[in-house]
Amino acid sequence: MTRRRLGLGLAFCLFASISLWVLCGYVKDWLLVSYVPYYLPCPEFNMKVQFRREKLPQPMAQLQYPQPKLLERRPTELLTLTPWLAPIISEGTFDPEFLKNMYQPLNLTIGVTVFAVGKYTYFIRSFLESAEEFFMRGYQVHYYLFTHDPAAVPRVPLGPGRLLSIIPIQGHSQWEEISMRRMETISKHIAERAHQEVDYLFCLDVDMVFHNQWGPETLGDLVAAIHPGYFAVPRQQFPYERRQASSAFVADSEGDFYYGGAVFGGRVARVYEFTRGCHMAILADKANGIMAAWQEESHLNRRFIWHKPSTVLSPEYLWDDRKPQPPTLKMIRFSTVDKNTNWLRS
Amino acid sequence: MDLRGRPNCYSTHLGILPLLVLVLVFFSVAVRELDVREIVTLSRMTYPQTRALSPSRKDVLVLTPWLAPIIWEGTFNIDILNEQFRLQNTTIGLTVFAIKKYVVFLKLFLETAEQHFMVGHKVTYYVFTDRPGDVPQVHLGTGRRLVVLTVRNYSRWQDVSMHRMEMISHFSEQRFLHEVDYLVCADVDMKFRDHVGVEILSALFGTLHPGFYNSNRGAFTYERRPKSQAYIPWDEGDFYYMGAFFGGSVVEVHHLTKACHEAMVEDKANGIEAVWHDESHLNKYLLYHKPTKVLSPEYMWDQQLMGWPSIMKKLRYVAVPKNHQAIRN
Numbered sequence: 001m002t003r004r005r006l007g008l009g010l011a012f013c014l015f016a017s018i019s020l021w022v023l024c025g026y027v028k029d030w031l032l033v034s035y036v037p038y039y040l041p042c043p044e045f046n047m048k049v050q051f052r053r054e055k056l057p058q059p060m061a062q063l064q065y066p067q068p069k070l071l072e073r074r075p076t077e078l079l080t081l082t083p084w085l086a087p088i089i090s091e092g093t094f095d096p097e098f099l100k101n102m103y104q105p106l107n108l109t110i111g112v113t114v115f116a117v118g119k120y121t122y123f124i125r126s127f128l129e130s131a132e133e134f135f136m137r138g139y140q141v142h143y144y145l146f147t148h149d150p151a152a153v154p155r156v157p158l159g160p161g162r163l164l165s166i167i168p169i170q171g172h173s174q175w176e177e178i179s180m181r182r183m184e185t186i187s188k189h190i191a192e193r194a195h196q197e198v199d200y201l202f203c204l205d206v207d208m209v210f211h212n213q214w215g216p217e218t219l220g221d222l223v224a225a226i227h228p229g230y231f232a233v234p235r236q237q238f239p240y241e242r243r244q245a246s247s248a249f250v251a252d253s254e255g256d257f258y259y260g261g262a263v264f265g266g267r268v269a270r271v272y273e274f275t276r277g278c279h280m281a282i283l284a285d286k287a288n289g290i291m292a293a294w295q296e297e298s299h300l301n302r303r304f305i306w307h308k309p310s311t312v313l314s315p316e317y318l319w320d321d322r323k324p325q326p327p328t329l330k331m332i333r334f335s336t337v338d339k340n341t342n343w344l345r346s
Numbered sequence: 347m348d349l350r351g352r353p354n355c356y357s358t359h360l361g362i363l364p365l366l367v368l369v370l371v372f373f374s375v376a377v378r379e380l381d382v383r384e385i386v387t388l389s390r391m392t393y394p395q396t397r398a399l400s401p402s403r404k405d406v407l408v409l410t411p412w413l414a415p416i417i418w419e420g421t422f423n424i425d426i427l428n429e430q431f432r433l434q435n436t437t438i439g440l441t442v443f444a445i446k447k448y449v450v451f452l453k454l455f456l457e458t459a460e461q462h463f464m465v466g467h468k469v470t471y472y473v474f475t476d477r478p479g480d481v482p483q484v485h486l487g488t489g490r491r492l493v494v495l496t497v498r499n500y501s502r503w504q505d506v507s508m509h510r511m512e513m514i515s516h517f518s519e520q521r522f523l524h525e526v527d528y529l530v531c532a533d534v535d536m537k538f539r540d541h542v543g544v545e546i547l548s549a550l551f552g553t554l555h556p557g558f559y560n561s562n563r564g565a566f567t568y569e570r571r572p573k574s575q576a577y578i579p580w581d582e583g584d585f586y587y588m589g590a591f592f593g594g595s596v597v598e599v600h601h602l603t604k605a606c607h608e609a610m611v612e613d614k615a616n617g618i619e620a621v622w623h624d625e626s627h628l629n630k631y632l633l634y635h636k637p638t639k640v641l642s643p644e645y646m647w648d649q650q651l652m653g654w655p656s657i658m659k660k661l662r663y664v665a666v667p668k669n670h671q672a673i674r675n
Contacts (some may be wrong), residue, residue, distance in 0.1 A: 017369075067563045068584055070407050070416075070554070071657070079401050081408045083423035084430065085415045085545065085639070088398070095411035102412065102636070217413065231398040253392045285596075306387045308426070314398075328399065 051269045052199060077328040078083050082256065082312055086220075089175065092332040094217045100138070103216040109140040109221075111198030111268070113186050114206045116145060117171050117178045119344045121152040123207045123337060128164070134210035134333070142198055146185060146332045175345040179261075179295045180282050187275040195268055202265035203275075204334075207344075212316075212333040220311025222270045224304050225263035226281035233258075236310040241298040247281040248298040259304050260318045263298030263334065266310070277303055299324040388429050390582075405657060410584065410640055416546075418642045419659035422545045438547070439466040439526035439596075441514055442534045444473060445499045447673050449480040451534045451666060456484040456492070462538035462662070470526055474513055479612045503674040507589075508610050508624045515603035522596045529599040532588035532663075538660040540644075547638040550594035550602065552587035552632045555638040556643040556652050561586070569626040574618050575609035576626035578633060587632050588646045589625030592661060602631050603638060661667070 067311065080093050087093065097203050112131070128143065140161040148151060148171035159166060169185060172178045186203055194201060200219055230238055238258040240250035265271060278299045285292060285299075292298035319325075319335035402408065402420045409415060440463065445454050456471065463469065468489040473481055476499040486492060497513055500506045515532055522529055528547045558566055563583040569576035593599055606627040613620060620626035644658055650663040 068411055070559055070585070071405065077399065079396065079398050081402065081415050081421050083393075083396055083421075084400075084426045085417070085422055087413045087415065088411050089413070094413050095605075098412050169423050226398060233396045233573060251390075254390065257398065292529050308388070308430070 027213055039091070043187045043230050046089060049195050049269075049272060051195050051267075051272075075199055078314055080217075082308070084308045086308065086310050086312050088226075088312045088314055088337060089217050090316055096215060099216045103213060103219065103337050104138060106199075107140070107171045108200065108219075109142060109198045110199040111144060112140045113144045113146065113177070113182075113189065113194075113195050113201065113203045114158070115178070115182055115185075116147045116153075116171075117207045118148070118175070119272075120345075121147060121149060124152075125154045125156060126337060127206050128158075130210035132156070132162070136215045137215070141218070144189060144194065146182075146189075148167055150346075162293040167316045170213070173238065174294050176291065180291075183279040183282060183296050183299070187279055189273055190268055190272040190275070195272065200265065201271045202263070203271070205262035207337050207339060208262060209337055210332055210334050212331050214317065214333050218265075218311070218313060218317065220309070221265040222274065222307065222309045223259075223264060223311045223313060224259040224300075224309035225313040226315050227258045227260035228315040228323060230258035232316050237268055238301075239254045239294055239298075240301055241294075243290065245288060246292050246298070248302040250302055254305055255301075256305065256308070257312065259297075259301055261294070261300050262336075264300060274307065277307075286324040316318045361486075362463070365410040378625055388426070388433070391425060391429065391549040393423055393425060396484065397437075403573065406642070410636070412636045414636065414638050414640055416554075416640045417545050417641055417645070419644060424541070424543055424545065427544050431467060431547065434527075435468070436544065436547070437470065437526045439463050439470045439472055439522050440464075441472045441474065441517075441527045441529060443506070443510050443513075443533045444475045444477075444481070444534050445497075446476065448534050449475060449477050450673075451536075451668075452480075453482040453668060454537050455534050456482070458538040460484065460487060460490070462540060463542050464544065465541075467544065472517070472522070474510070489638050504594035504619065504623050511603045511607040511610065511624050511627070515600055515607050518596055518600035518603065525601070526592060526596060529596050531599065531603075535666050535668055537666050538588065538661055540660045542645065546593070546639065546641055546645065548594065548637075550632075550637045551592065551634065551641060551645045552585070552628070552637045553591040553641040554643045555586045555588040556647050559587035559643050566629075567622055568629055569620040569622070571618065573616060574620050574626070575612050576620040576630045579628055583633060584636075585640065587625075587629055587637075589622070589628050591641070592628060592632075592647050602628070602635070605631055 010074075012280055072089075078088065078090050080088050080090070082088060112135070112335075124145065124147075131141075131143070141163070143162075143164045144167060145153060145164060146167045146169045148169060150166045150168055156164070167189070173180070179183075182203070186201075190201065202218075235255040236252050238255055239253060240258070241248040243249060264274070266274070278296060278298065281299045281302065282292075282296065314329070316329050316331055316333050319329070319332045321335045321338060325332060403418055406418055407416055407632060408418060408421050409511050415421065440459065442455060451462075459469075459471070465487075470490070471492040472495055474495045474497050475494060476497060479498050481492075481494050484492070495513075495517065510531070514529075516572060518529065530546070538666075555563065564580055566578075566580040566583055566586040568586070569585060570580070571577060592602070594602070606624060609627050609630070610620075610624070644660050645661050646660065646663055647661045649661060650665070650667055654661065
């Protein structure tokens with residue numbers, strides 16, 4: 001074997017590899033290759049999703065309303081703007097009439113994903129009935145109810161323009177597993193179906209009830225809700241995952257708010273990317289044999305530090321009825337149902 | 347394999363080639379970012395915690411009723427915002443008109459912009475002038491460039507002011523759309539004296555006029571004659587915005603400037619000129635197309651006229667003293 005031949009051969013290999021690499025750059029869109037080596041190839045998890053065209057606000061009609069007061073004399077209790085200029089939504093920060101005039105003409109469809117697996121089917125009726133009364137009244141709403149037992153879903157009358165789709169999913173013996181798989185299920189569902197049907201998507205827990213209006217003030221690109229247990233507490237006490245081995249690890253010096261896993265949402269494209277990212281992180285942890293302290297809520301919190309939400313909901317939108325209502329919260333809109341967690345999760 | 351059964355050079359190469367290819371393909375695929383628009387992953391940063399029960403400013407409104415932030419000092423953390431915009435490789439265009447004698451303001455405007463405007467980001471200055479030879483040479487930092495656009499002048503200063511809308515609208519379509527992400531449209535007879543950065547960027551922003559931020563809507567100098575396209579009735583209006591500093595995404599600025607220009611053409615055909623010219627039309631537009639961010643008067647101040655009230659923590663973009671009579675004729 002001559003040196004020249006060897007040199008020529010290696011040069012040819014290099015050239016071929018580089019050209020293939022460059023080609024990959026252009027062709028990757030059509031490659032249905034799994035990005036994560038230990039994840040089973042799953043075409044719908046990797047396909048390019050075409051989302052609905054974004055509906056932009058139209059000029060507003062002439063309205064009568066009082067002038068906003070720029071120089072507030074009375075101190076406000078709750079913070080209304082995050083340091084990255086995302087509004088924090090609470091009663092008094094917005095004008096419902098205004099927002100109604102801005103959003104109603106857009107003919108939006110709002111999706112809601114809700115999971116009722118095992119004994120959690122018990123909560124479906126109260127969730128749906130209260131949602132019918134308070135959630136996005138006047139808009140088209142599509143509930144996506146994921147359950148292992150479609151027969152257990154009660155018949156709840158829905159208003160006009162509001163639909164319920166029951167999607168069967170696999171149950172699981174461990175409640176933590178059921179909880180964590182929601183991220184995967186939601187992102188796959190968006191890719192397969194929801195991206196064509198809705199403009200915005202909210203992912204809500206089922207063991208909750210609406211008590212007051214939940215309207216278009218909650219619509220944003222990427223929406224998170226502040227957990228009711230931690231809004232008055234220093235970040236070192238947030239129940240972040242603190243083990244470095246986990247991909248949900250958050251250091252003591254990091255963190256803005258502790259967000260609740262029971263409420264998040266936004267534009268369907270952003271929710272897709274968010275849930276997908278969380279699911280990848282959960283898989284990485286699985287491969288390393290670790291489960292984050294609060295399951296997908298830990299991963300959600302990790303991700304929201306890196307990808308700051310564009311709209312933050314105050315604890316009015318995610319309350320725990322076992323807590324007394326503080327004077328800073330004027331109106332509780334969505335809160336937990338009193339329940340025996342141990343029995344439910346058995 | 348050759349006839350004697352020994353693997354020869356060709357089979358060795360045949361073995362190396364697919365191996366190399368596989369390695370490179372795997373790396374390119376594994377390392378490539380997920381192809382979803384707008385993934386902006388911030389790096390690890392340390393900053394003090396946001397306290398939900400401690401409003402940043404107790405003395406002013408920081409959120410409009412339509413949930414647009416009102417930008418005051420203390421409401422934002424510039425490090426987070428800088429990172430968010432840098433990761434998207436944001437380019438900002440700054441349009442400024444230096445027609446006739448107004449070229450004399452360019453040097454100070456550009457020099458102070460170099461010190462305070464969008465530092466650390468890519469900036470393109472678009473200088474509209476009828477005297478390209480009089481544009482001063484100003485040293486620009488890295489990632490910043492200046493483009494001179496030669497345009498016609500008008501004999502009346504009101505027309506010079508109003509035709510800015512037409513020119514910005516025209517060039518937005520032709521040029522700005524392909525060159526920058528956001529446009530900021532500023533008056534030239536001003537200077538930057540403190541930070542003006544990415545906290546102002548959003549789809550559409552207007553700036554509160556320093557003379558009216560504390561006034562009731564009845565005192566706003568809107569156009570009040572119904573015959574004009576800029577007409578706003580007495581019981582309407584949120585804020586009085588200043589025509590000297592507005593902007594947004596190129597698409598939104600194009601819509602705004604086009605609408606204002608068409609409204610002014612309509613007014614001219616009906617033999618009427620709005621009381622504050624392009625500013626009146628801007629206010630009409632922003633009343634019905636709510637801005638997604640509102641800048642406090644920190645971003646538009648005149649120290650000579652208004653002094654320095656305690657509510658202004660910073661004066662960022664301020665008027666340069668001038669003789670109106672001399673400069674406008």
